[in-house]
Amino acid sequence: MKKTPAFPVEAWEWVWAPHDAHTYELVLEQIAENDIVLEFGAGDLRLSRQIAERAKWIYALEINRPLLERSSNALPANMQIIVGDAREAPFPENITVAVLLMRHCTHFSLYFDKLRAVSCQRLITNARWGMNVETINLIASRCSYQTLEIGWYACRCGNCGFKSGPPQVLTEQIADQVWELDSCPVCNNKSQQIKFNRKEVFTSSQGLPW
């Protein structure tokens, strides 16, 4: 019997897979004409090209250079490609919104913190709830798990859940609301710090060092 090769969970993050047209539509309707967008894992640029038709500017970030080379003919004038690893590539400082379609994201809080560090305002993603696309307000204030009495929560680390509490305080309004948290029992408000030994060179579509 053949043995299935080991495939670490983290490796899923680097495998690009297209999403369906409906998912892309949910993303596109959140993009405004003056948005400057960063798309993570842009793959063959199929969504990036649609974003370019709506937004002011799109940075398409993708780690898989051969995939990009096959797809990057005749780029729109408002698109710039960044070849690199999202964990270590510096994010452009003028982005207003980021798009992260990745159901197996193991570095959510790292990306979240890096986006906030460059004052990015929104993150459109399906990484927290798996299937559902949501738009996260990155600049909104967040509470801690301890201060939440009862209800649904979604944390900056990517973890989501329901905190149980005294049933008498659960109203219909509370049951419908999702609280944005800065910390939860999974992350304890820790940052994902990743150290790299290798030095990558980031190149733009013009071939200039990024």
Ligand SMILES: [Zn+2]
């Ligand atoms: Zn958390």
